[in-house]
Amino acid sequence: MNLRICKALFMKDFKNCFVNKNVFLMLALPVFFGVIYKFLLGDILQGATGGFVMVLCIIMTISIVPLNVLANMVAEEKEKHTLRSLMLANVSATDFLLSKAFVALVLMLIDGILIFFVCQEPMEYFGYFLIFYILTSLSVLFFGALVGLLSKDQMSAGTLSSPLMILLMLPPMFSQLNEMIGKIAVIFPTTSFQTLYVQLSSHQNFWNQDTMIAIIVCIVWILLGILAFGYGYKKKGLDD
Amino acid sequence: MGKNVIEVKQLSKSFGTTVALDNCDFVIRKGEIFGFLGPSGAGKTTTIKLLTGQLKSDGGDIQILGENPFSSKIKNQIGIMSDNSGLYEKMSVYDNLLLFTKIYDIDKSCIEKVLEEVDLLEAKKQLVSQLSKGMRQRLIFARTIIHSPSLLFLDEPTANLDPSTANEVREIIKKLNAKGTTVFLTTHNMEEADEMCHRVAFLNHGHIIESGQPEELKLKYSKQQIRMKTNQDDYMIPLDKDILKQELEHIDHLLMIHSVEPTLKEVFLSLTKEES
Ligand SMILES: Nc1ncnc2c1ncn2[C@@H]1O[C@H](COP(=O)(O)OP(=O)(O)O)[C@@H](O)[C@H]1O
Numbered sequence: 001m002n003l004r005i006c007k008a009l010f011m012k013d014f015k016n017c018f019v020n021k022n023v024f025l026m027l028a029l030p031v032f033f034g035v036i037y038k039f040l041l042g043d044i045l046q047g048a049t050g051g052f053v054m055v056l057c058i059i060m061t062i063s064i065v066p067l068n069v070l071a072n073m074v075a076e077e078k079e080k081h082t083l084r085s086l087m088l089a090n091v092s093a094t095d096f097l098l099s100k101a102f103v104a105l106v107l108m109l110i111d112g113i114l115i116f117f118v119c120q121e122p123m124e125y126f127g128y129f130l131i132f133y134i135l136t137s138l139s140v141l142f143f144g145a146l147v148g149l150l151s152k153d154q155m156s157a158g159t160l161s162s163p164l165m166i167l168l169m170l171p172p173m174f175s176q177l178n179e180m181i182g183k184i185a186v187i188f189p190t191t192s193f194q195t196l197y198v199q200l201s202s203h204q205n206f207w208n209q210d211t212m213i214a215i216i217v218c219i220v221w222i223l224l225g226i227l228a229f230g231y232g233y234k235k236k237g238l239d240d
Numbered sequence: 241m242g243k244n245v246i247e248v249k250q251l252s253k254s255f256g257t258t259v260a261l262d263n264c265d266f267v268i269r270k271g272e273i274f275g276f277l278g279p280s281g282a283g284k285t286t287t288i289k290l291l292t293g294q295l296k297s298d299g300g301d302i303q304i305l306g307e308n309p310f311s312s313k314i315k316n317q318i319g320i321m322s323d324n325s326g327l328y329e330k331m332s333v334y335d336n337l338l339l340f341t342k343i344y345d346i347d348k349s350c351i352e353k354v355l356e357e358v359d360l361l362e363a364k365k366q367l368v369s370q371l372s373k374g375m376r377q378r379l380i381f382a383r384t385i386i387h388s389p390s391l392l393f394l395d396e397p398t399a400n401l402d403p404s405t406a407n408e409v410r411e412i413i414k415k416l417n418a419k420g421t422t423v424f425l426t427t428h429n430m431e432e433a434d435e436m437c438h439r440v441a442f443l444n445h446g447h448i449i450e451s452g453q454p455e456e457l458k459l460k461y462s463k464q465q466i467r468m469k470t471n472q473d474d475y476m477i478p479l480d481k482d483i484l485k486q487e488l489e490h491i492d493h494l495l496m497i498h499s500v501e502p503t504l505k506e507v508f509l510s511l512t513k514e515e516s
């Protein structure tokens with residue numbers, strides 16, 4: 001890994017994210033929802049439990065940013081042959097992917113923090129919020145990088161990431177509806193975030209079976225993500 | 241012209257059942273423009289990819305600047321312009337180059353210098369998406385040479401360019417070569433090769449069928465004839481002192497004597513006809 005190169009790539013990608021309308025829209029969407037729910041539908045949702053709106057928006061971010069934004073950023077550089085130009089200038093695949101993953105992580109943090117404040121969550125939870133949020137973000141990040149690796153252009157990145165996005169978004173939203181869905185939902189890191197944050201704001205003892213499972217699910221996803229990505233990378237390489 | 245910058249021995253590469261390169265041998269000398277000529281599908285791009293470590297060969301030996309093509313030591317000394325080099329469309333001309341100065345760890349002042357060289361200084365603030373095709377090509381060129389490589393690989397640098405832009409690119413290549421850069425160039429344009437290259441190799445179906453200086457090749461494959469044009473006639477005679485003397489004796493009004501040498505294209509075509 002070359003820090004100088006990673007930094008140069010990071011700066012470029014970070015700046016370009018705000019110029020690229022698609023990426024910007026994807027980033028703005030969860031925050032926008034937060035604003036709408038909080039200020040326009042505030043009355044209707046008054047009875048909702050702790051952090052309901054915030055959790056909903058965070059689940060959106062975790063599902064969208066790594067899978068859509070990260071995968072698209074990788075796929076775009078393949079499609080436009082800029083990846084090839086970088087590799088010819090001795091940029092390694094590690095430098096390229098690390099800097100992109102880091103951009104995605106920073107974007108997620110910005111989104112998450114905005115959502116936290118838009119939803120006016122209690123400041124005393126902020127530290128825990130960040131820990132849960134980064135943990136769940138990492139669970140999905142490697143899969144986003146994998147989707148980028150597997151797609152040759154942005155079109156195929158979209159085809160691959162859309163079902164995954166829905167898969168991550170829906171279970172926690174519908175977990176209360178039926179016991180069956182509730183059980184399946186547990187294996188998704190998006191549900192983990194919900195479980196952890198809801199437990200935190202319930203003012204009861206934080207550690208119980210559910211929160212432990214939630215954390216284990218995240219760790220398993222992170223490990224699986226690294227393994228799947230490593231396997232995909234070995235099999236296919238970044239650019240052929 | 242000194243020592244060899246590239247030495248290739250018995251290089252072969254297949255894709256499945258397609259043989260892209262078959263037992264190729266050649267050297268490139270320091271300071272020359274070497275042209276790798278052949279129709280499309282001949283194996284030119286494959287050769288560049290093998291030489292620059294973008295592909296693994298099936299067999300043979302490649303030495304490039306004394307190293308193997310995958311060595312990261314040489315990456316800073318070579319510049320590669322492939323037929324599908326990409327630019328960042330939403331970034332300015334300047335920012336595109338700025339990124340690469342950071343990657344190569346060279347001073348920012350190189351940007352202005354190289355933009356001057358390819359005549360893009362005035363467009364430096366423009367977005368790449370607003371550039372014409374020729375300007376883009378020149379920008380790709382600028383990026384290829386920004387770290388002052390001593391060895392350049394150019395894969396069909398003038399293909400798909402209009403004649404005047406192609407000419408501009410050729411002038412830049414010649415200028416760089418005059419300053420000491422060694423150039424490996426592929427093209428299917430034989431006139432271009434004739435004009436620019438010190439030495440060429442003809443590639444056909446993965447075989448090198450002939451190589452040498454363009455002048456040398458044209459002489460070697462010349463039909464050894466002289467064209468005579470008088471006020472009455474226009475005809476050929478064999479290239480021979482005595483026959484010429486005889487002819488000249490009974491001509492009253494000579495308009496032109498012309499030695500007939502083939503163009504590089506004709507040499508290539510006759511060679512490929514022989515082969516098949
Ligand atoms: N990645 C690849 N997979 C399969 N066949 C390839 C690949 N790259 C090149 N070829 C084949 O190898 C031959 C040489 O191709 P190439 O080197 O691109 O020719 P040129 O650059 O001279 O036009 C062609 O027959 C082409 O179809």
Ligand SMILES: [Mg+2]
Nearest residue numbers: 284285286323
């Ligand atoms: Mg080619």
